[in-house]
Amino acid sequence: MKKNILGILLLFFGWAQNTNASIVNVRIFTTTIINTFIFSPLGGTYNIYGDGVLLADCDPSGIFQMSVEGDSIRLKTFEKNIGKFVSIKMIAKEPLSAFKIKSVLPKSKVRTYDDDLEITLTPDKSQFLLINKVDLEDYIAGVVQSEAGKNVGLEYYKLQAILCRTYLLAHLGRHMMEGYEVCDDVHCQAYLSRTSEETIVKAVLDTKGLVVVDNDLNLITAAFHSNCGGETCNSQDVWAMPTTYLKSVKDTFCIHKSQAHWQRIITTEDWKSYLRLKRKYSISDTLKFANATSFSQSKGRAIYFTEKNIRIPLKTIRADFKLKSTYFSIRQVGDSVIFDGRGYGHGVGLCQEGAMNMSKLKYSYKDILHFYYKDVNLVDLSALNYFKQE
Ligand SMILES: [Zn+2]
Ligand SMILES: [Zn+2]
Structure with missing residues (x-):
């Protein structure tokens, strides 16, 4: 039983040791194709390296612009053209440094991040590959803000921090082949900026190193969603x-x-056309289901839309109509079909x-954890030495 958690902890420990600190390599602006952006320190001083050579240092009054040019990166300030490089690194000289970044082409709002930035191009040289090398707990704070929003309250933020940390450690390396560990999109976890909200920083610090494991001591899949509508689903x-x-x-x-x-209201005709398109879900040859315009989940969540002789997975209907959830009932009113x-x-x-x-x-955050996740345990990664002696 202890073997699994020992494996996790050794992995974590090895990973932390290799990098001297718990640094995460996060691709930022993953879903935006940027041609030109500007970089400026928010706090602290940065050393700027081009292809491994120290070019300059930069305090918060400095601004650098980078553009994709051919198969390399053009680096400029407002005053001068510095040169073209394959890779550029912005390395913080002091702890607790942070930087601002703003896409110019296409235009975006300013985003802020902690720690370092490494800039290269994707293998096809078509766009930037921007990697934020960030302290794990700073990253978690940014994810908590991106996933939960501001002004939510300390106890909730503690739980969100533990879940985001658990999710990260269970999914590290999913982008290893692409040269980073996690992306900043919902595919991994949303990470839209650093946080400056004190409650989030405190929640992350108060729960530092805590993760959730199941009874076999495996990191759980820390799934969450906005609102269950009154009943959550079995995985x-x-x-x-x-x-x-x-x-x-x-x-x-x-x-x-x-x-x-x-x-959501659609026309009855659109609904019938949809059902005709979904013939493959008919459980007999006839098309009786063409009039299937009533369906209820008032007694609890279902997995399938079942009416007349059709049986369509609700998640298929949700995806096809871009519905907010699979937890809906259907009724016909006149020429319309209403999804409640x-x-x-x-x-x-x-x-x-x-x-x-x-x-x-x-x-408490522990009460909330055990309400939504059954038979799970909180583990502190710093218990490594204890497990190493087992
Ligand atoms: Zn991802
Ligand atoms: Zn709920």
Whole structure:
């Protein structure tokens, strides 16, 4: 039993030792194709290297511009053209340094990040590959803000920090072949900037190194979503992945929140055309299902839309109509078909709006954790020495 956690901890420890600190390599602006951007320190001084050679240092009054030019990177200041390079590194000279970055082509808002920035081009040389080499806990703070928003409350932020840290450590290396560890998109976890919100910084510090493991001491899949609509989903019902901890729970904490209810109206004709297109889901040869315009989940979540002789996975309907969730009922009114929906997101694991409400009602982050994830344990990664002696 102890072998799994020992493996995790050794992996973490080895990874931390190799890099001298717990540094994460995060690709930023993953989904934006940038041609030109500007860099400027927000605090601290940065050494600027071009192809490994120290070119300059830069304090917060300095601004550098970089553009894709042919198969290399053009580096300039407002006064002068510095040169063309294959790689440029912005390395902080002091701890707690941070920088600003703004895409000029295409235009974007200013984003801010902690620690270092490495700039190269993608293998096809078509766009920048921007890697933020950032302290793990600073990264977690940025993810917590991106995933949970501002002004939520300390207890909730603690839990979100633990889940984001667990998710990171369980998914490290998924982009290894592309030259970094995680991206800044929801594919890994949203990481849109550093945080300067003190409550988030405190929550991350207070939970430093804590992660969640299952009863076999494996890091859990720390799934979360915006609002479950009153009932979360079993992981196997959504992803065909059974787990001991992602189990459906009834949740009354989220049902009065903004995302708890939604409605979508389409024409009956569009619905019938859709069903005709989905012939492959018919469970007999006839097309009786063409009039299937009523369906209810009022007694709890279902996995399939089942009406007349058709059986379509709800997640297929959700994707096809870009619905907020699979938790909906259908009724016909005149020439329209109305989807009465509940919740927002896949419905597996932690319901963010329910958890935020629990924290307002003074539940501790541990209570909230055990409400949404069954049979899980909090483990401190700093317990490494204990496990090493086992
Ligand atoms: Zn990713
Ligand atoms: Zn909920």
